[in-house]
Amino acid sequence: MDELAIILVRGLSTGAIFSLIAMSFNVVYSSSGVLNFAQGNMLVLGGLAAHLLLDSTSVGSWFAMLPVAAIAIGAVMTVQGYVTLLPMRFQQHSESWLISTMAVSVIIGATMLLLQGPIAREVPSVFPSFRVFGTRTPAPYALAAGLAVVWYVALRWFLRRTLTGLAISALSQDIDAARTAGLPVRRLQLLAFTISGLIIGSAGFVAAPVLTITGESGVKYVLNGFIASVVGGMGSNTGALFGGALLGVLTMMTTYHVGGEFQNLLALLLLVGVLMIRPEGIFGRSSARRV
Amino acid sequence: MAAVTDSGTAERPARLNSDALQMIVGILVIALTTFIPELAGNPYWSHTFQLVNLFIAVSILQNILLVDAGQASFGQGAIFGMAAYMVGIAFGTHEIGYAAAFLCGVLAALCGGLLFALPSLRVQGFHLGFVTLSAAIVFPEILVALNDWTNGINGISLSFSWLKEPGTLGVSPLSLMIAATGAAALILQVGLRRTVLGRRMVVAALSPEAAQSLGISPGLMRAVAFLIVAAGTGVAGALYPAVVGFVSPSAFKFDLSILFFFAIIVGGRGQPMGPIVGVWLLYLLPNILLAEFVHYRLLAYGFVTLLVVLMFPDGIVGWLEKLRVNRQRSRRDGPILHLDQLFSGREAANKEPGERSAIEVRQGYKAFGKVVALDRVDLTVREGEIHGLIGANGSGKTSLLNVLTGLSRINGGTVLVNGTDISGLPAHRISALGLGRTFQKPRIFPSLSIWGNVQIGLDGRGGDHTQPSALSIDTLRDELEGRSADWLPHGQRRLVEVMRVVLKEANILLLDEPAAGLSPDERREFANLLRNVSRRLGKTVVLVEHDLDLVWDVADRITVLDAGRVIATGTPTEVARNPAAQPLFVGSKHA
Structure with a gap:
C-alpha cells in the first residue's frame, strides 16, 4: 500500500514535468510542424537559471525570479526559433529543423559541459517537503504538478479565446490557407517558440531542485517529453497531461520493481508499443490518407 | 577528361548525376588515407584514419537508408555498437575465434536492424527518427545494466596485435578490411541505384501508394533496406574493437549516432562523397585543430552543422552538385516524350471493346465513420x-x-478485377x-x-x-x-x-x-x-x-x-x- 502510494505520488509528479515538456513541444509543433530537439536542454537551462538567480532561500525572491527565468528562456527560444525557421522558407528543405534543433541541442549541451564539467548544479528547495499519503514529497514535485495544470488552463484559454491564439490554432490545421488569409505566419510561429520557452523556462525553474542540471541530461528529458507527447497524441495538450502522467507512473514502477537503470528502456518500449497499436496517440486525431 | 565526356555525349543533355565519379573519387580517398600513413609508418595517423574510414562506411550506409530507402534512422550508432560489443563478448570474454566472433557481431547488428525495421512498418519520418534515436540513447544504459555480460562501465579489453602487423603491400590486414568495407559501401550505394531493388526502394520511399500500384510492398522494401544496411554497419562495428582494443559503453553514446547522421547532412544527403566530406569536417578536422582542447570538439561539430544547415541546405557536396547541374541546365531540351514512342511498330489495329467485364463492382459500400463515400455502387467496365x-x-x-x-477496403459488396475477387488482397x-x-x-x-x-x-x-x-x-x-x-x-x-x-x-x-x-x-x-x-x-x-x-x-x-x-x-x-x-x-x- 505504502509502495503503491509512493509510486503513484512520485510517478504523477515526475509525470507533470514530462507533461510540461510535452505541452511546450505541442505549441511549436502545431504552429510549424517543428519538434524542438533542444527542448530538454531548455528545461535544464531553466534549472540553471534558478541556480544562478536564487542566492537566498526567501520565498519572495523565488516568486520574483520565476517570471525572470521564464522570460529569459522565452527569449533564448525566440532566437532559436528565428534560426530554425530561417531555412524553412524554402519549401524543399522543410526538414532542416530536425538538424538545426539537434545542432542547437548539441551546442547547449557542449557549452554547459565546458562551463561546469560533468558535475550537476544543485538548487536548494525554497519550500519544505511535505507528506502526501504518508509519503515525504519534495515541494518542487507538487509545484510542477500545479504548474502543469496552470499552463494547461492558460493554453486552453489562449488558443481558444484570444484572436492570436486562434490564429496559431489555424496554423496547425492548414498553414497554406492561413497564409492566404493574410495571417503573419512567421511572426505567429516565432511567438509559438516564445510561448514554448515561457512554459519550459518556468517548468525548469520550478522543478530545479529535482532536476539533473548537466549538459548531458537534456537528451533524457527531451526523450521523455517526446514519449509523453506521442503517447498522449502529438499536438493535444490533454494528451500531454495524460501521457506525462502515464509515463511518470510507469517510470516509477520500473524503478521500484525492475531497477532504475531500465527506466528509459521501459519508456522506449511504451513508445514503440503505442506507435505500433495507435500511432496517432491516445488523444490524437487520425488523419485520412491522401492520394 | 571533360573533352572525352563531351564528345561521347554530344547529343545527350547533362549527365543526371555524378554518382560514378563521386564513387571513384571516394574509393581513391579511402585507399590513399589507408596506404599513405601505413607506408609512412605513422601509427597515429594510421589509427586515426582507420577510425575515420570506419565511420565513413557507417555513414555511407546510413545515407542509403535515409535517402534511397527514405528511412529516417538516427540510431545507427546503436547498431554499430551491438556488433562491436558482440565481438567484445564473444572474442574478448569467451575467447572464441575472431572469425566466429565477427559473424556473431554481424548477426547482432542484423537483429538490431530488424528491431529498427519493426516500427518503420507503422510510422515514418521524424517519428521513426525519434524512436531510433531513443534506442541509441538507451543502448549504453543497457550495456551498463547488463553488467554480467558486458563488464559494465569498465568495458572489455581485447588484443588484436596480429591484425595490425603489416602484411601484404606493407599494410595491415585490419586497414585493408576497413578500406574494403568503406569502398564496398560506396559501390553498394551507387550500384543499388542501377538495380531493380534500388529503384523499387526509391519508389516505395517517395510514394508508398505508387509503389503498391506497381506491385511493390513498401513494408518489405523498408525491412530489406534496414537489413542490408544493418549487415554492413555490423561489419564495420565488428572491426571497431580491433581498431581501438577495447569496448566500453561510453564509446557508443548517442553522440556517435548524431555524428553519423550529421556527417550525411553536412556532406550532402544522397551524395556518395557526402559522408566522406562530413566525417572529415566533423570528426577529423576538430581532431587535428582541437587536439589540445578535447572538450571543444562536441561544440565544434554542433556549430559546423548549424552553419552548414543555414548556408548550404543541400550539404557541401550537394551544393557543388547543384552548381554543376544548374550550369548544364542551360542546355535544356524540348518535349522528348511523344506518342510515337509508345506505338511505334504497331499496326493501326482497331480493337473494339469486348463483352467480358474487366472490372465488376457489385453493391460496393464504403464508409469513413459516418460519411458514406460509396453507397451500394454497381459498376461494370468491359474489356x-x-x-x-x-x-x-x-x-x-x-x-x-x-x-x-x-x-482502401470496401465495407460491403464485392469487387472483381479480371474475374478475381480482390476484397482482402x-x-x-x-x-x-x-x-x-x-x-x-x-x-x-x-x-x-x-x-x-x-x-x-x-x-x-x-x-x-x-x-x-x-x-x-x-x-x-x-x-x-x-x-x-x-x-x-x-x-x-x-x-x-x-x-x-x-x-x-x-x-x-x-x-x-x-x-x-x-x-x-x-x-x-x-x-x-x-x-x-x-x-x-x-x-x-x-x-x-x-x-x-x-x-x-x-x-x-x-x-x-x-x-x-x-x-x-x-x-x-x-x-x-x-x-x-x-x-x-x-x-x-x-x-
Missing part, C-alpha cells in the same frame, strides 16, 4: 473500353478508384492482376532519370519477362536514359505515368484526373493517346475526369456518381439524355 467516371467533387470517384486499387497483389493507375499528382521520382521513371513500370511486370508487346524498349531507353525527370513539364509527366503503366503490361489503366492542369493542346493530344491506348493496344481504361468535353470525346461508356451513388450509366448519348445527370452539364455543350 477494352474507355469508361468515364464523372461526378462532382466528393461524389466518391477517387474513393472508388482507391477501392479498386486496394489502397493487399494493394501490391491486386496490381499483379493487371491493374495500373496514375495519380492526380503525377508520381515522378526526381532522383531517377526519365527512363528510370518509366522503367519502374517494366520492373513491375508480372511473371513473363518477354519483350513487352507494345514498345521497342531499346529505342525508348536510348532516348530517355540519363535525362533528368526534374525539369519535365506537367503534360509530359502525365505521359511518363501512362508509359509506366503500359510498360507494366497492365491491361486495366485507372487514370485519376489525368487532364487536370493540361493546356488545350495537351488535352487534345492526351485524348488521342487514350484512344490509341485503348484501340491499338487493347487496354481497358477507367477515366476519372472533370473535363466533360474530354470524357464525351473519348469514352465508350460513362458512369455518373453523386454522393457515393451511381445515378446514371450508359453510352455518352444515353447519359447526356438522362435527366438525373443534367445538373452536371451547367455551362457545358452537352446540356
